[in-house]
Amino acid sequence: MRSVIDILDLSVEELDELVACAKDIIANPSKYAHKCAGKKLATLFFEPSTRTRLSFEAAMYELGGNVLSMSDAKSSSAAKGESVADTAKTISCYADIIAMRHPKEGAPLVASMNASVPVINAGDGGHNHPTQTLADLLTISREKGRFDNITVGLCGDLKFGRTVHSLISALSRYENVKFVLISPEELKLPSYVKKDIIQKNNLEYVQTTDLESVMPELDILYMTRVQRERFFNEEDYLRLKDSYILTPEKLETAKKDLCIMHPLPRVNEISVAVDEDPRACYFDQVLNGKYMRMALILKLLEVK
Numbered sequence: 001m002r003s004v005i006d007i008l009d010l011s012v013e014e015l016d017e018l019v020a021c022a023k024d025i026i027a028n029p030s031k032y033a034h035k036c037a038g039k040k041l042a043t044l045f046f047e048p049s050t051r052t053r054l055s056f057e058a059a060m061y062e063l064g065g066n067v068l069s070m071s072d073a074k075s076s077s078a079a080k081g082e083s084v085a086d087t088a089k090t091i092s093c094y095a096d097i098i099a100m101r102h103p104k105e106g107a108p109l110v111a112s113m114n115a116s117v118p119v120i121n122a123g124d125g126g127h128n129h130p131t132q133t134l135a136d137l138l139t140i141s142r143e144k145g146r147f148d149n150i151t152v153g154l155c156g157d158l159k160f161g162r163t164v165h166s167l168i169s170a171l172s173r174y175e176n177v178k179f180v181l182i183s184p185e186e187l188k189l190p191s192y193v194k195k196d197i198i199q200k201n202n203l204e205y206v207q208t209t210d211l212e213s214v215m216p217e218l219d220i221l222y223m224t225r226v227q228r229e230r231f232f233n234e235e236d237y238l239r240l241k242d243s244y245i246l247t248p249e250k251l252e253t254a255k256k257d258l259c260i261m262h263p264l265p266r267v268n269e270i271s272v273a274v275d276e277d278p279r280a281c282y283f284d285q286v287l288n289g290k291y292m293r294m295a296l297i298l299k300l301l302e303v304k
């Protein structure tokens with residue numbers, strides 16, 4: 001029985017396998033329509049979500065399975081003080097697989113140590129978000145056809161943005177990936193990602209506060225939302241929230257085949273005028289997330 005808590009829980013070969021499976025699902029959806037008949041996915045979300053929870057649920061329905069959904073922690077026994085460990089043991093009695101989002105870093109790991117079914121981390125605090133990375137990887141594969149020899153700009157809240165941490169971890173294992181880290185001073189990448197992933201693997205990177213000066217060199221621009229819910233005070237959030245706003249004008253110096261990504265939800269980081277640009281890939285990421293979650297559910301349930 002395997003869980004996926006960190007993107008590094010999956011080998012490079014397994015990532016390739018998941019991407020290939022997702023592409024096969026896209027090409028032949030009917031082949032997969034009953035693969036999970038009789039199986040149940042429980043979604044336990046202790047934090048707000050639109051895409052992650054609903055795409056997990058859509059994924060399980062499209063595999064012919066069923067879903068038990070807990071979208072509001074206030075209506076669960078967590079509100080009475082139940083531990084994550086006890087919740088995980090309990091849900092294991094009802095479901096074959098669990099997707100959990102939690103505001104506390106490490107909560108899905110604790111759940112996986114206590115559950116008797118696979119647990120998938122659907123986002124833990126400001127730490128990791130491996131299944132968003134799966135969506136991102138399928139998008140990069142479909143747009144660029146490769147994960148190596150790319151310059152990836154990550155822009156916005158690199159401190160609290162869990163999607164950024166997981167994406168850097170995943171891409172750190174490919175050849176000749178260069179990271180351009182664009183953020184305000186206060187929202188720089190945490191040292192555990194910079195030291196333990198980027199520097200440890202001798203990856204090329206630059207840090208800057210200026211998006212426009214690095215625009216021409218980017219193959220991928222990954223915009224992120226300033227993570228309001230992780231701030232200690234509202235004043236800091238208000239000061240930093242509009243640090244970067246991507247507009248058609250700012251894209252004038254960008255490569256013709258730039259891939260513009262964002263895990264969504266967007267607040268102000270990308271002006272809606274950019275949506276018309278053929279380089280905008282963020283709504284493709286949404287759809288790709290569903291296919292990759294289908295592939296991951298099949299893998300963890302060991303469905304052939």
Ligand code: NCD
Nearest residue numbers: 051052123163225263264265
């Ligand atoms: C992200 C998240 O929850 O970390 N959203 C998502 O799952 N697509 C990004 C965010 O909330 O900013």
